Amino acid sequence: MEEDTPPLDEMRLLAEERQGDNSGVLSVSEISSALKRHVEQGFGHVRIRGEISGFKRATSGHLYLSLKDENAKIDGVMWKGNAARIPFVPQDGVEIIATGKLTTYPGRSSYQIVIDSMEIAGEGALLALLEKLKVKLQAEGLFDAARKRQLPFLPRTIGVVTSPTGAVIRDILHRLADRCPTRVIVWPVLVQGHGSAEQVAAAVSGFSAMQGADRPDLIIVARGGGSIEDLWGFNEEIVVRAVATSTIPVISAVGHETDTTLCDFAADVRAPTPTAAAELAVPVRAELLAGLQSAQARALRAVRRYAERADERLIATARRLPSLDTLLGPQRQKVDDFSDRLRRGLSHRLSDARGDLARVSGALRPVMLTQRLANAEQRLAQIWRLAESLHPEKPLQRGYVLVKDRQGGVVSSVTNANRAKMLTLTFADGEVPVRVEQEGRPAYDRPKPDQPSLL
Structure with a gap:
């Protein structure tokens, strides 16, 4: 392309020659459209490697960014439909490879890449x-x-x-x-x-x-x-x-x-x-079951060992215990000792009481003793007379009767007499058995008349 470009002097001469010619004048829009077509036709499919800068996601879902390297920068846009297929999250500083086409944006008189897809630029960039x-x-x-x-x-x-x-x-x-x-x-x-x-x-x-x-x-x-x-x-x-x-x-x-x-x-x-x-x-379920079985076996062995050791301790303890004679011998000896001491104590007590009685009786005077005996005999006679007057057979001498049942118990009411049926009447000079008749019947059976002999 450098060989086809005319020298600067020739370009200046051509410009001077073209001054005043009758070529048509293009508007800004026309030249912008011409440039847009020229760029899109010449760069319809490109792959650009660069670092993302100024990344922005619009509310519409479109992506706007710039790709740059050490010496240059190019704007880029990615429409919503393609942006949804990016396999990573774009952000500033990520080096990517953008695939798309170049176009111009007449509103800013700039060119940009319309990105169809983008990928991380190599494993190093991903890492x-x-x-x-x-x-x-x-x-x-x-x-x-x-x-x-x-x-x-x-x-x-x-x-x-x-x-x-x-x-x-x-x-x-x-x-x-x-x-x-x-x-x-x-x-x-x-x-x-x-x-x-x-x-x-x-x-x-x-x-x-x-x-x-x-x-x-x-x-x-x-x-x-x-x-x-x-x-x-x-x-x-x-x-x-x-x-x-x-x-x-x-x-x-x-x-x-x-x-x-x-x-x-x-x-x-x-x-x-x-x-x-x-x-x-x-x-592992099998290991769990094996562990449970092992734990169960250990538990059973532990219980058996505990029972066996308990039996051993019990036997050893029983062997160390003293015999029954050893335990009760001292107590039996104490009982015998206490019995002997009790007998001796009672004998001494009785001897002391006899001595005290002898001393007291020796101190009593005969007159006082005689008077006390007389008074006691008089009180005894009074008590005897009272007892005789209260003797149960005393009223029998005055015509009263003592009523008893078969067992010898005293009958003191009509109810008890009817219940007893057979009674004994005790008089002062003897006893008479009687029978209680039922109510409404004659007191005694009438004697039957003598029957004439048939012989």
């Missing part, structure tokens, strides 16, 4: 972007070890966030069935491409917000291996924040052992593979 986002989220404490929660020992329900058609979910279900059959709820999501990050974040937040019997005790976020571009959705900030704020413990199983995403740092536990995530989620 730089990843490191930048990691530093930001780490500064907020989303990766702190203090935020990590312990996984439940035996979850009743496990929520799995993954693609419903890939090999990942089959591997997880198969491994869970082998180790410990558990209820699994799958939340189907895209695990790659546009919209995958939003779906994964919505699934984790959805599980976390669930209530009732279907609420999982554990969440597994899983995806198979792939390139850094394939796994980029799990590096998005929206996914990291959803995992970090989940109220349910989360296992991140994204990619293979060598793959690492920001989701791994935010999760409570990172698993190297989806199969390993299933192994971390549940224990």
